[in-house]
Amino acid sequence: MTTIPQPSEGMNSHADVARVPSALPLLDSDVLRTFVAIAESGSFTRAAHNVFRTPSALSMQIKRLEETLGQSLFVREARRVRLTPQGEVLLGYGRRLLRLNEEAVAHFIAPPLEGSVQFGSPDDVGSRILPRVLAQFARSHPGVQVEVVVGRSVDLLERVDAGELDLALVTVGNQGPPAERGEVVFSEPLVWASLAGGVAIERTPLPLALANHGCAWRSLALDALDRSGLDYRVAYTSENCAGQEAALLADLAVAPLPLSLLRAPLRIVEAGAGLPAIGEYQMAMVRGANTGSACEVLGGHVIEALQGLR
Structure with missing residues (x-):
């Protein structure tokens, strides 16, 4: 009988060590929360106020995080800080990790x-964030049934007042619902958009693609044009932003759109084209008379998703 020699204990240990990779460091939830707070506020001081710590304590946390990852995460400027490209990548991971942590604990x-x-939600928000928000909410709270109505802000507000909606996200503008009706939860620049390489911007009078009357984007854009004295005509009117985008893609007009909504082949009209700045529009969360815990939790998910658009 032939005996097969066995490797010595030292040989076993050496082989095992060679096969086992070094353990990667774990990201601390508290440090990630600090990082996300700084990224979203653009300031160590404002973030320190939000997380109830001193700016120096936050600086030490970020320094250790940068050392752990071997990457610079922020560019320090005179009045604000901004993310490096690697910081932008970490921000996406950080938000998802914190959200998963909250879901696990809540479960x-x-x-x-x-x-x-x-x-209730306006069309543009419904298409941008609601599928993701509702999917996440359904996983976390399967016992809650959510019914969604997508429509104009003025109509949604009427349905809240009538008791038909518990919660609604509405666009606030100079002809829309006043901000006092709800909690302002989001603001974003409106920009002039056109088809890249298109000629609609060169036409006189300027052809516009706008939503129907009552839309905050429409009223803000027309007010800016009226103040500038620029000659224009409303060439295309639509119930929703998808109709505006269709007119832009056909090079029929230019349109005021939120910055986060622009996708190629659409582009921002350059400042040198002579169009006036429009400014920012706001969104407010309006609650009905008898909202409960489920409404508040869903509203929190929606607000978090909106902040991720910035």
Whole structure:
């Protein structure tokens, strides 16, 4: 009988060490929360106020995080800080990790939510963030039934007043609902958009693609044009932003759109084209008379997703 020699204990240990990779460092949730707070506020001082710590403590956390990852995450400027390209990548991971952490804790600790929520949203928000928000909410709170109504802000506000909606996100403008009707949760620049390489911007009078009357984007853009004295005509009117985009893609007009909504082949009209600055529009969360915990939790998910558009 032939005996096969076995490797010595030292040989086993050496082989095992060679096969096992070094453990990667873990990202601390508290440090990630600090990082996200600084990225979203653009300031160590404002972030320190939000997380109830001193700016120096936040600086030490970020320094250790940068050393751990071997990457510079922020560019320090005179009055603000901005993310480096690697910081932008980490911001996406950080938001997802914090959200998953909250979902996991809520699953075991938070009381289960039940009931139904009637939620109203403008078309542009419905297409940009709602699918992701509702999917996440359904995973976290399967006992809550959410019914969504997509429509104009003025109509949504009427349905809140009539008790048909528990919660609604509405666009605030100089002809829209006043900000006092709800909590302003988001603001974003409106920009002039056109087809890249198109000629609509060169036409006189300027052809516009606008939403119907009552839209905050429409009223803000027309006010800016009226103040500038620029000659224009409304060439295309649509119930929703998809109609405006269709007119832009056909090179029929230019349109006021939120900055986060622009996608190639659409582009921002350059400042040298002579169009006036439009300014920012706001969105407010309006709550009905009898909202409960499910409404508040869903509203929090929507607000978080909006902040991620910045």
